[in-house]
Amino acid sequence: MTVAPKVSYQDVKTVVLKRIRDSTWAPGSIMPGEIDLAKEFGCARATVNRAMRELAEEGFIDRKRKAGTRIKSSPTRQAKFVIPLIRDEIEKSSATYRYALINRELRDAPDWLRARMGLSQDISALQLQCMHYAGSKSFQYEDRWINLAAVPQAADQEFKIIGPNEWLIKEVPFSDAEITFSTINADAKISKLLEVSVGTALVTLERITWLNGVPITYTKLYFHAGYQMTSRL
Amino acid sequence: MTVAPKVSYQDVKTVVLKRIRDSTWAPGSIMPGEIDLAKEFGCARATVNRAMRELAEEGFIDRKRKAGTRIKSSPTRQAKFVIPLIRDEIEKSSATYRYALINRELRDAPDWLRARMGLSQDISALQLQCMHYAGSKSFQYEDRWINLAAVPQAADQEFKIIGPNEWLIKEVPFSDAEITFSTINADAKISKLLEVSVGTALVTLERITWLNGVPITYTKLYFHAGYQMTSRL
DNA sequence: CAGTGGTCTAGACCACGTG
DNA sequence: ACGTGGTCTAGACCACTGT
DSSP, X not given: OOOOOOOOHHHHHHHHHHHHHTTSSOTTXXXXXXXXXXXXXXXXXXXXXXXXXXHHHTTSEEEETTTEEEEOSSOOEEEEEEEOOHHHHHHHTTOOEEXXXXXXXXXXXXXXXXXXXXXXXXXXXXXXXXXXXXXXEEEEEEEEEXXXXXXXXXXXXXXXXXXXXXXXXXXXXXXXXXXXXEEEEOOHHHHHHTTOOTTOEEEEEEEEEEETTEEEEEEEEEEOTTOOEEEEO | OOXXXXXXXXXXXXXXXXXXXXXXXXXTSEEOOHHHHHHHHTSOHHHHHHHHHXXXXXXXXXXXXXXXXXXXSSOOEEEEEEEOOHHXXXXXXXXXXXXXXXXXXXXXXXXXXXXXXXXXXXXXXXXXEEEEEETTEEEEEEEEEEETTTOGGGGGOOOSSSOHHHHHHHHOOOSEEEEEEEEEEOOHHHHHHHTOOTTOEEEEEEEEEEETTEEEEEXXXXXXXXXXXXXXX
């Protein structure tokens, strides 16, 4: 007599994934319920449940109470990109991180910003324009706006030494964020700051963060030429 | 007597996250073990375990057997980008998807490709250059290379009707992938295909996929001007 | 209303990795 | 060696939602 080793949720995932790929269970169709699968695999329902939960997170299946579990007709491809603190990113490459404040201004949020952040009323904001350097090289230009209605204590900060991102991380929690990754041609101002020719294609990243529905801050980051983000799955 | 409602893993997550944010548990330090937390919260260890596992996935803590759980000094920011099938993406915007093969060529993998895919020996590859249209507008240019040593049956495909991506998804599973997001200035060829001026900043996405260590395919996608990717957290 | 996934429990054993 | 997280179990109750 050999004792069957326990069935792990990984095993279940593997087998189910195989069946999805070879169309044992066709795209769009319903697959067996957790209880049936548990019986088939000879394991507890909790084990099946974990396997299925992860497959759902990874975008292969859709699960609904009562309706059951369906194979997605086109599995959702997704890539997780790690967004390190800029200081860490630069120091990891054994360069020296340096921060510089270019401009600091208190002003009413312009229309485009109010639209972007979902602000209906007039709001005073703190605008900060900053540079981040890796050694002697320009690494990133940051255009930062902080909603003073939500973060009034930012008005007392000079941001001459500490960048707004590092300050906000320590000072203000957030509950939601939206990140948009795009690209632009460098204009005159940006090209000078980032030391590239006018027109150079640059990666830009915009981030808006909220705390329980209240917009906290908007930032647009312009990366040096050649910047790229990589993700492994 | 009121009956205490059960403590959910969400509750545990919320409380633990709060303690991380307000530095009840300092960055870099070790926090209590699962058994202690379960006692404190009055729930089962499995409940605490799930909460902690998710917090680890989300980049707030590091867990090691025996060593315990540590608060990360700088939490890992990460963004999940959904990468839809191009057909779905276009049809979702209620435009008509159209695919066109521009060029199909059998050739030895060039040096840069061998380096990129980690191929040591000479390999014959199938190169496909394709366009994807949304209605009458150019949407994406695709430069695709398929490793014929790994996917010999691709040599029999014409790819006149079905694009290589859709074909590969159905035909070849993969185990690992690497995605790189970057940007370039459109050169003469690309600008013509995508109907933009030379020099326009374009988003590019490279993907390499492997099946159990064997490189399957490399592709570089050039998106139309103004393309952006958004992620909500 | 009834069926399915979502979650919790109490207990157990395992595996990794630090000391 | 031993402590901590990793996982599995068997059973239970709950909550959503399609019919």
